Amino acid sequence: MVDEREPGNGGANGPGLRERKKQRMYEAVSDAAIALFLEKGFEKVPVAEVAAAAEISKPTLFRYFPTKEDLVLHRFADHVDEAARVITARPAKRAPLDALQRNFLDGLERHDPVTGLCDNVHVLAFHRLLYGTPSLVARLYGYQERSEQALGEALAEAQGDGILAARLAAGQIIAVQRILALENWRRIDAGESTEAVWPDAVVAANRAFGQLRSGLARYA
Template sequence: MSEGLRERKKQQTRRRIRDVATALFVERGFEHVTIAEVAAAAEVSVNTVYNYFQTKEDLVLPPDEASPHRLADIVRRRPAGQAAVPAVLEHLRAEVRRRDRKMGLTEGFGRVLEMMRAAPTLTARLGDLGQQMTDELAAVLAEETGAAPGDPLPRMVAWHIGGFHALVYAEIGKRTAAGDSADDIAPAVLELLDVFEDLLGERLLTYAPRKDRPCSE
């Protein structure tokens, strides 16, 4: 079996396990479904489930989609000359326009959201995730700008970015719970981002422009 085919089969297995788990969690509640039941429904072993997902929570919030590195990675990857805040705004707009799964702009997400809100371990993980994203972003901004230890500016900018990032998800969640479709939600979220950008001052919008990087990066 070629490496490419093997990798595709692994991704198919991973997707099937997650889809089966999500359906069970939505039907019965996150806390009322065991890993063994997920494995049986997906027709794999318990060990196979754990090979793809280290924890039960990862089945709903996989690290590749719900990563504490998300905001820091967006900022690290911005092109030369672009400041941090515009980079995140641009990235979020692109995700909303293409109805990215990470944004929850997919059919059936409303029931998934209800399931997540009813599970204390998932809501706690989301809260921790938001704090971790902001903290890591602050560290990246401090490093890139050469901020002195104790300088509050990188943390304040990271807090603003983390705030509008969380606001986008809150807006999507609210509208999803109200029964709005992804096609109705997306324009409203884009408008929300426009309003937020209009409210920001020049200092925030121009903070931490990325410098040219060596070609070896």
């Protein structure tokens, strides 16, 4: 029997055909843009050149990516609500800060680029592009604000707190993770190996989450 559900609805088995095609388009256009930006520099590549490389029209490109910066920061899209998802999916008896700390330490162990502890040449080149372009850094803060909002909502629901108190806690948590990742990346970018940085990164993460527990006892 033919499944007559709308392809874009996905159903119980995950995303439908329409959503998968849309996701592939996002990735293909973003990859083409980043390759050009790495080769020539972000400011020197017009959007029209990206559209031509991706074999789509400029209006079509802007339907997928409202700004030029979004072509790069699309790679962060899946991580915007990561902290919130960790809170939602944690075991009932695990404190929110414990779950977030465990998630960050696991990321360090597998050298997840989000933790900054990754010496893959392509990841390093991407981070140099990102942190070396002021407009991308500015746009990145918008993604981090959305992460704070999502985490704040998850904390409020998990603890039954008011949204303001939860957002204040979320802001501190996201800031800690950002600073830890940035420090790891700076050391890797300076030439240190992941093996050399990893022990210090673990110590720094444990210390940082310990400080969070002191100030955010409600979530510890």
